[in-house]
Amino acid sequence: MLSRAGAAIRTQAAVFGRTGAPAEVVGVRTAEMPTDAAALGADGVAVRMLAAPINPSDLNQIEGTYPVKARFTAGQAVGGNEGVGQVLSVGRSVTDLRPGDWVVPQRAGELGTWATHVLARRSQLAVIPAAWRGGLVEPMHVATLRVNLSTAYRLLRDFGAPAEGSWVVQNAANSSVGRAVVQVARAMGLRTLNVVRDLRGQPDRLPRLKAELRALGADLVVAESELLPALRGLGGPAALALNCVGGRAAGLLARAVAPGGWLVTYGGMARQPLALPTGPLVFGDVRACGFWMNRWYEAQGDRRERDAMWQWLLRLAADGGLRLPPMELVAWRDGLDERRALDVVRAAVGWQEGAKRAFVFGGA
Numbered sequence: 407m408l409s410r411a412g413a414a415i416r417t418q419a420a421v422f423g424r425t426g427a428p429a430e431v432v433g434v435r436t437a438e439m440p441t442d443a444a445a446l447g448a449d450g451v452a453v454r455m456l457a458a459p460i461n462p463s464d465l466n467q468i469e470g471t472y473p474v475k476a477r478f479t480a481g482q483a484v485g486g487n488e489g490v491g492q493v494l495s496v497g498r499s500v501t502d503l504r505p506g507d508w509v510v511p512q513r514a515g516e517l518g519t520w521a522t523h524v525l526a527r528r529s530q531l532a533v534i535p536a537a538w539r540g541g542l543v544e545p546m547h548v549a550t551l552r553v554n555l556s557t558a559y560r561l562l563r564d565f566g567a568p569a570e571g572s573w574v575v576q577n578a579a580n581s582s583v584g585r586a587v588v589q590v591a592r593a594m595g596l597r598t599l600n601v602v603r604d605l606r607g608q609p610d611r612l613p614r615l616k617a618e619l620r621a622l623g624a625d626l627v628v629a630e631s632e633l634l635p636a637l638r639g640l641g642g643p644a645a646l647a648l649n650c651v652g653g654r655a656a657g658l659l660a661r662a663v664a665p666g667g668w669l670v671t672y673g674g675m676a677r678q679p680l681a682l683p684t685g686p687l688v689f690g691d692v693r694a695c696g697f698w699m700n701r702w703y704e705a706q707g708d709r710r711e712r713d714a715m716w717q718w719l720l721r722l723a724a725d726g727g728l729r730l731p732p733m734e735l736v737a738w739r740d741g742l743d744e745r746r747a748l749d750v751v752r753a754a755v756g757w758q759e760g761a762k763r764a765f766v767f768g769g770a
């Protein structure tokens with residue numbers, strides 16, 4: 407909403423002043439944000455957010471359990487670590503961004519993305535050129551590019567370089583990362599054996615998940631209790647196992663990996679330590695390690711490999727090969743009164759299994 411002078415807009419952000427249960431500690435801050443080049447500061451960029459996911463790591467950050475700590479300024483931090491926005495205006499020394507360009511955070515933990523608008527410094531933003539988009543690319547693909555989609559890509563590329571036709575086994579295959587793994591693996595010529603939870607009392611769930619993942623290109627989908635029999639029919643062990651769960655579920659994956667193969671842990675949804683069997687590690691030389699996308703980004707000397715990966719993923723999306731996971735879209739419209747905005751935010755960040763959510767900003 408432009409003010410009369412056109413120099414400032416009313417913005418809202420999901421903020422927290424202390425760590426704790428997200429639905430309890432999160433609040434809404436309404437403020438005026440300058441958009442005039444002169445008021446932005448030399449390297450300032452005013453951004454209107456388009457979409458931002460609510461990732462488990464964002465919630466862990468608010469809880470205080472994530473290694474990337476929230477940045478408190480004047481006692482408040484803005485939630486959210488990824489998302490996509492559109493440049494509204496730039497400060498005088500910013501020569502490589504123009505209004506309308508799409509941008510994403512350069513690093514985690516610097517810009518809170520759960521906000522209708524963000525005032526950033528140029529160095530905090532990475533641009534997504536229009537030439538990388540097109541076809542079937544949606545704002546939500548770009549909003550989730552930096553974390554989940556890139557994680558799927560790196561997990562499949564960086565551990566033992568499985569040969570075409572190799573099997574990759576993963577748990578939490580119905581997660582957002584898991585669904586990306588299925589599709590990226592297919593595009594790379596790999597086969598996937600996908601494990602989902604046995605949940606009692608939900609008889610329709612398993613057939614539905616099997617159908618959904620098969621439609622994305624999964625070769626096999628099994629419940630955890632079906633994994634060991636399924637391995638016997640695989641025709642050989644997997645080259646790579648991707649563990650998002652931890653606990654006993656990680657141990658099951660270890661039994662599926664070929665000697666010398668990798669068991670890579672990237673998530674800990676069960677919040678339990680890995681229970682790994684000794685045999686596969688000692689006698690099978692299975693290499694168990696962890697992966698963290700943030701560490702990969704920080705280790706990059708230049709951004710060429712990152713940009714090549716992002717282009718590859720967006721090309722896959724443009725061609726229809728990277729469908730978004732089911733998400734509950736939370737509309738955060740401009741001009742909401744603070745009480746209403748708080749209801750929207752609290753409902754969105756309340757931890758609830760099985761419901762991936764994302765904010766979609768703008769509109770009256």
Ligand SMILES: NC(=O)c1ccc[n+]([C@@H]2O[C@H](COP(=O)([O-])OP(=O)(O)OC[C@H]3O[C@@H](n4cnc5c(N)ncnc54)[C@H](OP(=O)(O)O)[C@@H]3O)[C@@H](O)[C@H]2O)c1
Binds near residue numbers: 700759
């Ligand atoms: N290392 C990295 O760089 C990196 C990058 C991206 C994501 N991650 C991590 O990957 C994980 C998934 O992220 P996401 O965005 O894909 O999440 P998501 O879409 O919300 O999916 C969550 C998944 O976790 C499963 N799950 C939830 N609670 C569980 C439990 N108690 N035991 C077993 N499975 C459980 C869910 O299965 P049900 O449907 O059966 O509930 C679902 O498959 C998170 O831990 C996230 O932090 C790590």
